[in-house]
Amino acid sequence: MDELLIFGCIVLLFVGVVVPILAIVALNRTSAFRFELTVLRRRLEELEKRGVAEKPVMPQAEAVTTAPTLVAPEPVAAVVPEPADPWLSRAKAAPAAREPDPVNAVTKDPEPSALGGMVTSLVRWFMQGNPLAKLGILLLFFGLSFLLRYTVEHSLFPLELRLVAAALFALVLLATGWRLRHKQPVYALILQGGATGALYLTVFGAFRLWQMLPMTLAFALLVVICAASVGLAILQKALSLAMLASLGGYLAPLLLSSGSGNHVALFSFYLLLSVGILAISIWQHWRELNLLGLAFTFGVGGLWGANAYQPANYLSCQLFLIANTILFGVLSVALSLRAQEKGKQLIDGVLLFAPPLVGFGMQYAITRHWEYGPALSALGYGGFYVALAWLALRRYPSLGKPLVLAALALGGAFITLAIPLALSARWTSMAWALEGLGILWLGVQQHQRRMTYSGTALLVLALCSAVWAQVNGTVPLSLMLIFAVLSLCWLAGAWLWRAVQLQVSLGLLAGGLLFWLVALAGASQWVLNNDSRVMAGVLGLLAISVWGWRGVAGRLAWQALDHSKWLLWPMMLVMLLYQISQQQIFAAGWSNLAWCVALPAAVALLWRDGAALPPRLSRIAHLSLFWMVLLALAMELFWFARDLPWGMAAWGSGLMMAAGGLTIFLINEAVGRNIWPFRVWPALYGVQAMLPVAVALTGLLVLTNFQDGVVYRQTWLPLINPLEEGAALALLGLVMLYRAALRYFPVYIAVSRPWPVVALLALSCWWLNGMLLRALAWYGEIAWDADALWHSRLVQTCFALVWMLAALVVMLHATRRHSRHQWLCGAVLLGIVIVKLMLVDSAGGGGLARAIAFIGVAILVLIVGYFSPLPPKAGEAK
Structure with a gap:
């Protein structure tokens, strides 16, 4: 059954992997050869046109790295091809050893990301050169591993014989590959790599699985194999040999693992392989090889740690972690910089950042059971990289400059990370804010844009930590301290940024001011210890703060900060709305002490700095x-x-209307006497500021006219009662407002005529009718009820006569002024009276009141017809 399972796996692997890869490779090679043939034909035609008699030499197949250009080639000298590594990219390999590779036909790849770069490099390595041979040696390696496991499980051959056979087979492969290094360099390198991996597998299996070799001898053999693979790779400049040998070495303990969990032997073996990769980098730097070692070392280590780590394994794991971090994160990067052209060194971001970041994740996992373990680990990482930067700058001032900057960035990041790991969120916020301000200051002083951005980012992180601390709950004192430090740091950062970029400066300034308000809220809670007084405390402290901002802005010549003093206005509005919601302003008690500070401060700001504002802002x-x-x-x-x-409603309505009218009168008097601040914007205070008062008075005149005006236990007298006197003052105030508008805004009044006058007349008529109705109800002893008033003959008759008299007055005045429009208005009122007599007064049948009403109206109509005929139209004869 096991044999069938193994055979089925091999068949699935062949069908699912080998066949598609073969098809893709064949198609790519066919396309490449066709493209090269087209290029060669064009070159030949070009040479024939120029009359070149020499027959062009057919060059070897080359990888097309750029779009072809129709130019004549230089004479090609006979060059003996040297053994070259077919897995190298075309930018690094010798021209004579290049092979067509249309899959990767690009001139230059950008620097890949950590995971993407690793995958791209491995895929590029596999597809270059002879991928079929690589696939074959890998399948052979897996097949030998499965065969070895099968022979072990079924005891088909003695163990010693199996190991010797495997070793001899590997040596034969190695010798064959060495002999074919000149004839078939690609194939030879693949055989050598497979042989090296098989030797790794054999030695490790003899030592780890069957304990047939002592540890000293096993490691000695592994060192010899590693050294031999290093030597062969360097002599032949063969990335393929190094990749296959390393791949076999990394896979050997995984394929033959018995599950005993001896991590010391596993990671010692991996450390030995990593040293071999580092040794190769001394003579030949291959990025793909370093990425392979990095992926296997930290990947296998992470999987083992997630499943089998125990605190008792701390020391060994710590040593392995330190060693591999230094190997891949420091030494490999240094050797990479040394291998590059002087003055054009580029740091490999994957090798520089991946080992410390992944390594710190493992370090956190093995130290998290200690109280300050992760914090000390982060501090150790930060100190190590800062020391590394200092050493590189001191030892290699020119070559180590890129490494110095990167190491400083890593060191600062880890030291910053140590703060939240050791301290609570509130202390972390303050520490990050101060640290970010320091980095920002250094960046601005040294004109280092990246350092400036880093400091600003740290200020933002400080805000996140402060919010986290607040979410988890803080006392008012902590809230005050956190946001006070945060506010001061953000304000200082805004001042530093103002010479670099104004938008960032304004953003930091806004944040700093907002955080200062939060700090004031914390101080108010801490001192007052009463939620109802916190808002008052914030207002009072802000009134003091704005003068501090004003003084600092004057010394620093910082106009943006100087504008911040006007934040007192929205804070006063918030305080006022809060007190209105609580329905207490004067009755708020000690909280009104804040107004005693805020209002004088606001008035003083208007007195001193109001003129410096733009006109629109000053008016606002x-x-x-x-x-x-x-x-x-x-x-x-x-x-x-x-x-x-109860019973005093007339006093309340009268007082409100009288207060509105007196307000309009007093403001107009103050404007006329040039009293500050009314003289600054006379039209604003005299008219525009009074518009809400006018709207309120109009509403009161309309609504309060439905009241009976009677005060409890007092006699109602026409015109001499609180309601009528308040209405008179309100109407007088509206008339004064209209005259002021006519004085300051004549153009607008001229455009809107005659509607303001019509509105005033309508309000006056409305109130006079109400006053008449109240008099009739009181003296006629009619209940103040809509139904009773409507059915009262006295009320209906009096209203008919009064309206008729009003129509007579209007029509007489119109005749004297020769105003046809006014006469028509009076006629309309007269018509309304006649309709009322016919529909309302006659509805109840006969009666003396109805007769008197009709007679009176008839006499008045006759009088009007005699004294006030209809004025002629303009241009007509009298």
Whole structure:
């Protein structure tokens, strides 16, 4: 059954992997040969056109790396091809050893990412040269491994014989590959790599699985095989040999593992292989080889640690982790820089950043059971890379410059990471903020844009840590300290950024001011210990803070910070709305001490700096402050009128209307007497600021006219009562507002005529009718009820006569002014009276009141017809 399973796996592997790869390779090779033939034909035609008699030499198959150009080739000298590595990219391999590779026909690949670069490099290595031979040697390696396992399980041959046979077979492959290195360099290198892997497998199996070799001898043999593979790879400049040998060495312990979990032997073997890769890099730097070792070492180590790590294994794992981090993250990068052209060194980002980052993840896993283990580990990593940067700068001032910058970045990152691992979120936030400010200052001083960005990013991380601390719950004192430090650091960062980029400076400034408000809230909670007074505390402290911002901005000549003092206005509005929601302003008690600080501060700011603002902003500042004061007084008056006892509603309505009218009168007087601040914007205060008052008075005049005006236990007198006197003052105030608008905005009033006057007349008529109705209800002893008033003959008759008299007055005035429009308005009112007499007064049948109404109206109509005929139209004869 096992044999069938193995055979089935081999068949599936062949069908699923080998056949598609063969098809792709064959198709690519056919396309490549066709393309090369077309290029050669074009070159031949070009040579024939130029009359070149010499027959062009057919060059060997080359990989097409760029688009072909029709130019005559230089005479090709006879060059004996040297053994070259077919797995090298075309930018590195010798021209004579190149093979067609249309799959990777590109001129230059960009620097890949960590995972993407590793996968791309391995795929490129496999597809270059002779992929069929590589696939064959890999399948042979797997087949021998399965065969060896099968013979072990079924005891077909003595163990010694099996090991000797495997070793002899590997040596034969190695010798055959060495002899074919000149005739078939690609095939020879594949055989040598497979033989090296088989020798690794044999020695490791004899030592690890069957304990037939002592540890000293086994490691000695592994060292010899490693050294031999290094020597062969360097002599032949063969990446393929190094890749296959390393791949076989890394796979050997995995394929023949018995599951005992002896990690020391496994990682010692891997460490030996890593040393071999490093030794190869001394003479020949192959990035793919380093990536292969990095992937196997840390990948296998991570899998083992996730499944089998115990705290008792700490020391051995720590040593292996340190050794591999130094091998791949430091020495490999240094050798890579040395191998590159001087002055054009580029750091391999994968080799530089992957080992410390992945290694620190493993370091965290093995030290997390200690209280400060991860923090000390991060501090150790940071100190190591800072020391490495110092050493590289001191020892290799020119060659080590790229490594110095990268090492400093890594060291700073790990030291920064040590802070949250050792401290709580609130201390981490403050430490990161200070550290970010320091890095930002250094970047600006040294004109290092990347360092500037790094410091700014650290300020943002400090904010994230502060938010995390707040989510988990903090006391008011901690809240104050965290956001005070954060605010000061962000404000300092904004000042540093203002000479670099204004947008970033404004963003940091806005954040710093917002964090300062949060800090003030924390201070208020800490000192007052009362939620209802926190808002007042913030307002009072902000009123003091704006003067501090003003002073600092003046010393630093920082205009953006100077504008921040106007934040007092929105804070006062928030405080006012909060008190209105609580329905207490003057009754707020000690909280109003904040207004005693904020209002004088706001008035002083307008006095000193209001003129420096642009005109539009200055008007907004004046108007908003005035409206806030007006809103506070209006709400207090409204609450006072609402809380009056039963029967005093007339006093409340009258007081509110009288207050609105007196406000318009007093403001106009202040504007006329040039009192500050009304003289600064007279039109603003005299008209625009009074528009909300006018709207409120209009609403009060309309709504309160439905009241009976009676005060409990008092006699109602026409015109001499709170409701009528308040309405008179309100109407007087509206008339004064109209005159002020006519004075300051004549153009707008001229355009809107005659509607403001019509509105004032309508309000006056509305109130006069209400006053008449209240008088009739009181003296006629009619209940103040809509149904009772409607069916009252006295009310209907009086209204008919009054309206008729009003129509008469209007029509007489129109006749004297020769105004046809006014006369028509009076006629309309007269028509309304007649319709009312016919439909309302006559509906209830006869009666003295109805007769008097009709007679009175008839007499008035006759009088109007005599004294006030219809004025003629313009241009008509009288």
